[in-house]
Amino acid sequence: MLQYQTAPLDLVYQALVDQTRRAMVERLGQGPASVSELAQPFEMSLSAVVQHLRVLESSGLVRSEKHGRVRTCRLDPRAMQQAEQWITHRRNEWERRLDLLGDYLEETSGEAAGEGSPQ
Amino acid sequence: MSQTTTDQSITHSTFVLERTYRASPARVFQAFADPVAKAKWFQPPADWRPEVQSMDFREGGRETSEGGPVGGPTIMYEAVFQDIVPDERIITSYVMYVDGRRISVSLATAEFRAAGAGTHLVLTEQGAYFDGPEAATMRAQGTSEMLDVLGRSLEE
Numbered sequence: 336m337l338q339y340q341t342a343p344l345d346l347v348y349q350a351l352v353d354q355t356r357r358a359m360v361e362r363l364g365q366g367p368a369s370v371s372e373l374a375q376p377f378e379m380s381l382s383a384v385v386q387h388l389r390v391l392e393s394s395g396l397v398r399s400e401k402h403g404r405v406r407t408c409r410l411d412p413r414a415m416q417q418a419e420q421w422i423t424h425r426r427n428e429w430e431r432r433l434d435l436l437g438d439y440l441e442e443t444s445g446e447a448a449g450e451g452s453p454q
Numbered sequence: 455m456s457q458t459t460t461d462q463s464i465t466h467s468t469f470v471l472e473r474t475y476r477a478s479p480a481r482v483f484q485a486f487a488d489p490v491a492k493a494k495w496f497q498p499p500a501d502w503r504p505e506v507q508s509m510d511f512r513e514g515g516r517e518t519s520e521g522g523p524v525g526g527p528t529i530m531y532e533a534v535f536q537d538i539v540p541d542e543r544i545i546t547s548y549v550m551y552v553d554g555r556r557i558s559v560s561l562a563t564a565e566f567r568a569a570g571a572g573t574h575l576v577l578t579e580q581g582a583y584f585d586g587p588e589a590a591t592m593r594a595q596g597t598s599e600m601l602d603v604l605g606r607s608l609e610e
Contacts, residue, residue, distance in 0.1 A: 422467045435495035440477040
């Protein structure tokens with residue numbers, strides 16, 4: 336049971352509708368790769384490859400970093416990572432508790448002592 | 455030699471939650487500081503076992519809780535109060551475990567700001583979240599599963 340938390344799913348589908356981009360994502364599923372490594376299986380210009388990568392990055396599936404002259408691409412861990420689910424869970428838990436805190440403060444407002452004269 | 459990503463990786467995340475309550479900062483602070491008051495709102499979800507909690511509210515003191523969904527994993531919370539300024543601020547560092555596996559190390563700051571006769575509560579949580587050891591495999595599997603699903607949907 337895997338839960339995907341990529342936001343705008345439309346962008347993801349648009350990104351993956353293209354066969355080349357699907358192949359790139361599949362390759363990145365095995366680990367990070369440089370742009371030239373990703374380009375290798377395809378008979379297309381480097382700029383075409385870069386175009387595909389831009390679409391993948393804007394969909395949120397892939398992110399890349401340049402170190403020196405090498406740009407390394409990897410799947411964005413947020414797309415399929417447990418950590419992201421846990422973060423969302425933590426935040427939601429706090430939201431819930433803060434609601435309960437509000438209820439508690441309302442319920443006990445009449446019992447407040449030593450607060451000074453009521454306004 | 456191919457590069458594998460089996461090392462556990464970390465995701466950092468910060469979130470900020472804010473609320474305004476019609477209660478003085480002293481009262482809101484007290485709801486955090488007094489274990490009896492805190493238990494009234496700091497509760498687990500309805501489908502969870504009751505939590506076992508302890509709190510020693512002072513700088514350097516610890517707070518713990520253990521609980522989890524019925525029939526589900528055990529979730530543990532271990533915290534240290536790093537900074538307490540009465541009616542103003544509480545800073546807590548804490549670790550969370552799921553079935554004994556450490557899942558996050560975090561810093562939580564609660565600020566109680568006077569807003570008229572009420573309080574503007576600002577909660578800032580900054581955490582280092584541990585990716586599971588199986589995550590690299592999941593990622594590879596997840597990719598191919600996702601592509602399968604997509605492939606099927608495109609064939610329709």
